[in-house]
Amino acid sequence: MTIEEGAKFVASAYAVILAVLVIYYFMSARRVSALERDVQLLEDEANRRQGPAGGAGAG
Amino acid sequence: MSGWAQFRAILRKDLIRELRTRDMLVSMILFVLLAMVIFHYAFTVKENADLTYFTGGMLWVTFIFAMLLGLNRSFAQEKDERCLDGLLLCPVDRVTIFFAKSAGNLIFLLIIQAVAVPVFTLFFIEHNYAGDLLPFLVVLLLADVGICALGTLLATISMNTRSRDLLLPILLLPLIVPVLIAATGATTLIFAEGAGFADLAARLLFLLGFDAVFLVAAWGTYDFAIGE
Amino acid sequence: MKKLVIAPALFAEAGICLIAGLLLGFWLAPVDASSMGYSQKIFYYHAPIAETALVAFGVSFVAAIAYLRSGDLKWDRLSYVSVRLGLLFSILVMLTGMIWGKAAWGTWWDWEPRLTTFLLVCFLYAAYWVLRSVVDEEQRRATYAAVFAIIAFIDVPVTFFATRFLPAGMHPTVITTGGTGMPGSMFVSFFISMVGMTLLLAALTRRDLAIEKLKDRVADLKTTIGG
Numbered sequence: 001m002t003i004e005e006g007a008k009f010v011a012s013a014y015a016v017i018l019a020v021l022v023i024y025y026f027m028s029a030r031r032v033s034a035l036e037r038d039v040q041l042l043e044d045e046a047n048r049r050q051g052p053a054g055g056a057g058a059g
Numbered sequence: 060m061s062g063w064a065q066f067r068a069i070l071r072k073d074l075i076r077e078l079r080t081r082d083m084l085v086s087m088i089l090f091v092l093l094a095m096v097i098f099h100y101a102f103t104v105k106e107n108a109d110l111t112y113f114t115g116g117m118l119w120v121t122f123i124f125a126m127l128l129g130l131n132r133s134f135a136q137e138k139d140e141r142c143l144d145g146l147l148l149c150p151v152d153r154v155t156i157f158f159a160k161s162a163g164n165l166i167f168l169l170i171i172q173a174v175a176v177p178v179f180t181l182f183f184i185e186h187n188y189a190g191d192l193l194p195f196l197v198v199l200l201l202a203d204v205g206i207c208a209l210g211t212l213l214a215t216i217s218m219n220t221r222s223r224d225l226l227l228p229i230l231l232l233p234l235i236v237p238v239l240i241a242a243t244g245a246t247t248l249i250f251a252e253g254a255g256f257a258d259l260a261a262r263l264l265f266l267l268g269f270d271a272v273f274l275v276a277a278w279g280t281y282d283f284a285i286g287e
Numbered sequence: 288m289k290k291l292v293i294a295p296a297l298f299a300e301a302g303i304c305l306i307a308g309l310l311l312g313f314w315l316a317p318v319d320a321s322s323m324g325y326s327q328k329i330f331y332y333h334a335p336i337a338e339t340a341l342v343a344f345g346v347s348f349v350a351a352i353a354y355l356r357s358g359d360l361k362w363d364r365l366s367y368v369s370v371r372l373g374l375l376f377s378i379l380v381m382l383t384g385m386i387w388g389k390a391a392w393g394t395w396w397d398w399e400p401r402l403t404t405f406l407l408v409c410f411l412y413a414a415y416w417v418l419r420s421v422v423d424e425e426q427r428r429a430t431y432a433a434v435f436a437i438i439a440f441i442d443v444p445v446t447f448f449a450t451r452f453l454p455a456g457m458h459p460t461v462i463t464t465g466g467t468g469m470p471g472s473m474f475v476s477f478f479i480s481m482v483g484m485t486l487l488l489a490a491l492t493r494r495d496l497a498i499e500k501l502k503d504r505v506a507d508l509k510t511t512i513g514g
Contacts, residue, residue, distance in 0.1 A: 209438070213435075217418075219427070230418060233411040233442075234411065234439070237449035240449045269445060272441060272445065273438070276437065283430050284434050286427065
């Protein structure tokens, strides 16, 4: 096998590694933004319920 | 009641219950014999195909799948009839339960093998291998112990989950691949080449080591597996 | 809104080591003299990824024991995060191993010790996930998962040892009894990449743990509001 042919395999191996890690990272990054958004919404909602009624809610 | 007496009591209960109805044993035996017939048709597409080096594989695949059926059945029965709950209410050491159940499963597996092996030799083995019987029995026993120990531990877990029957094979099969490798290799060498203890030493030692390691591991974790 | 950026220093360190290892591997280390030739260069990431996967599973093993002893769910969290990352790295080992196999020996798959062990490892830890998904109650799920994680990790070296009974494969041995069998420049590149991969594992673990904590926070908030 020549160096060029070998290099093609080597390049694809490293490309696969990079691709998989990057995909994993970005998929979890998307989840993080969704979760942070949820936390913000839920915290606002919790504050809103505790605020005005101060005990008139279900909790 | 001493640990040994408890062990005997639980083992006796399981054996008597099964021998009274015999439905699990009969089903497992039928399954094993049917599997052999299927193997014949699966592997002899070519006329007069030589199956000499397939013997170990065929035998152990059959045993493992029969064991999966048996484990599922015996634990499902226990759970449905609440036997295990009753047992846990008694002041029994959890580990004693583990050893008693494993021993029971081992005995069932040996009974099935006692029926299956002669039939297997009738179907697939040409020559007389009476001289090879002792090494084969040692292989059988060592591999069985490992399979039963892990099988009992994992069946205890899988019985308490949502997908009881389906989970056990998925958990057990990857774990016992090493046993399979050693057992099928040793069995095939015995049937195909008349190997003796000297040739099988490495595999036998491996099986011994496997059994020791996983008996200890199962002993250490069974308390948690069987739950509150 | 506070933006969650986790473990930036760890990621940076990992990145530096990995890039350094890569550059050294390509420009400093010589082309392999054996029949593998240029494709041997895959080794500089392939082997570290394999080691890192095993480290991840080791962490899950220790965390599982810690959970069984303490009952604290934070150990369970560490255990399954490590299993997930270990699976990720194991899949990478198999993919790169297959590409390397095709380059060096002309075939995509061979039933030799290392590929088969990692294949079985993937099945083992995939089973771990299936087990977790069919138990609804939190403590019980953590307990069962911990028991399985312990048994599974013990099985990894056992499996590797057993697959050596199979007919001799084509996989080159990295560490023989008489030293590493690698010229110094190759070893340096390999070592730096290994450090980098382990740092990457640490960074990803920290990150995933933080994400899981965030998920738990969301669940807690939902119950407080709902109840």
